[in-house]
Amino acid sequence: MTTVGFLLVPGLHLLDLAGPAQVFSTARDLGHDYALAYVSEQAEVPTAQGLPVHADPELPALAPTDLLVVPGWRSPTLRGTGQLEQRTLDWVAAHHRAGGTVASVCSGADVLGRAGLLDGRRCTTHHALQDELARRYRRATVVRDVLYVVDGRVVTSAGIASGIDLALHLIAVRHGPAAAAQIAREMVVYARRNGDEQQSSAMLRHRGHLSDAVHRIQDLIDQRYAERLLLADLAGEGGVSERTLTRQFSRATGLTPLGYQQALRLERAEHLIGHGSTTQAAARAVGFEDARMLRRLRAR
Structure with missing residues (x-):
């Protein structure tokens, strides 16, 4: 059983969360062994769209085979938004250090940066935040105008709907392209787009x-x-x-x-x-x- 843990930050965008969650939920429906978990520093998390979501306030122990995803939040700027305690950032870093994969959607890349996971790596984020991300994490290489970037076990994606592309890519890596195509078809997503490779x-x-x-x-x-x-x-x-x-x-x-x-x-x-x-x-x-x-x- 692979756990896909979503770290929810107050003000999160619903589609940043729902898109990847739907991909892995559909994968589970089609027979792949996934469990989805939603964690946060608070039991009820407000979203940018006004619908609160519930999460587990306890940070779970994750196995190296598990995936941790950080959806983005409403963020005209990164500075001063998406606040998390140091213990949570340490938990994110520890999962990667133990061999786990960490992914982000949109402004969620800032959490990976604060956890020290972008240093020396290629990454991306929403086009409106790319300049600020590059300024905040000067040891990172921000790749522009792509849907997602894979650098080892750190995977970052651009804005909002690109989280679906990122999740389908991870499915293709783990289970093969036919599985990703089947899930895309179930979701009525007929064109799974690639990251910075051919479109x-x-x-x-x-x-x-x-x-x-x-x-x-x-x-x-x-x-x-x-x-x-x-x-x-x-x-x-x-x-x-x-x-x-x-x-x-x-x-x-x-x-x-x-x-x-x-x-x-x-x-x-x-x-x-x-x-x-x-x-x-x-x-x-x-x-x-x-x-x-x-x-x-x-x-x-």
């Missing part, structure tokens, strides 16, 4: 349709893209003929099932090559018998 995903670029039958076949291909998948087997899974599957799939995505699988393989191979893998090793990792097909796809 397009081969998988989700072709998910903006409403055909449940095609989504089910895509789910299967997403999970087994490195395997040899026969059109007849895919058609059998969909309960249609091969010709009908190809027609429906092409109408919904603009690709054949094989073309979609190759797009997934190519994107994954490009990622591996970009991180130091040889072309031959990348080709084998994504399911090609040798590098010739990968080279042809890359050349296109």
Whole structure:
């Protein structure tokens, strides 16, 4: 069981909290082992939108596998807002020191800064707060105009709705991109956006349709893209003929099932090559018998 703990600061923005909470709650509904916890220095926390939320005033013990998230609060400036006691900041720092991951949404990055977690790291926050964050934490590198930044076990995101993108990224890292795509679909978020990498995903670029039958076949291909998948087997899974599957799939995505699988393989191979893998090793990792097909796809 992985606990996702949300540290609630008075004046917090509801969507900063609700977006990531919905992602992990949906992950739990889909069979992933998550428990959500809400903690604060006070039992009732006022929000920027006027709806108070309840939290546990006792700071729990977190395991290294647990995730701690700090949603943002109403903050035209960071200075003088988001006040927390030193014991709470020490608790945040101790979780990271013990091997845990700490994440923030919007102005929540300021809590990470006060806990000493931004020193020597890349980070981001809401565009209106980037200059101030850079001034307050001069040993940090504030990355502008991105949705989220991952630096080791410190993950920071931009404003408000970007917390959903951050949470889906963490799901993809822990459980694979197919799990993130399934959760995005359940939440009717058809385009999971990447952080400071390419703003397009081969998988989700072709998910903006409403055909449940095609989504089910895509789910299967997403999970087994490195395997040899026969059109007849895919058609059998969909309960249609091969010709009908190809027609429906092409109408919904603009690709054949094989073309979609190759797009997934190519994107994954490009990622591996970009991180130091040889072309031959990348080709084998994504399911090609040798590098010739990968080279042809890359050349296109």
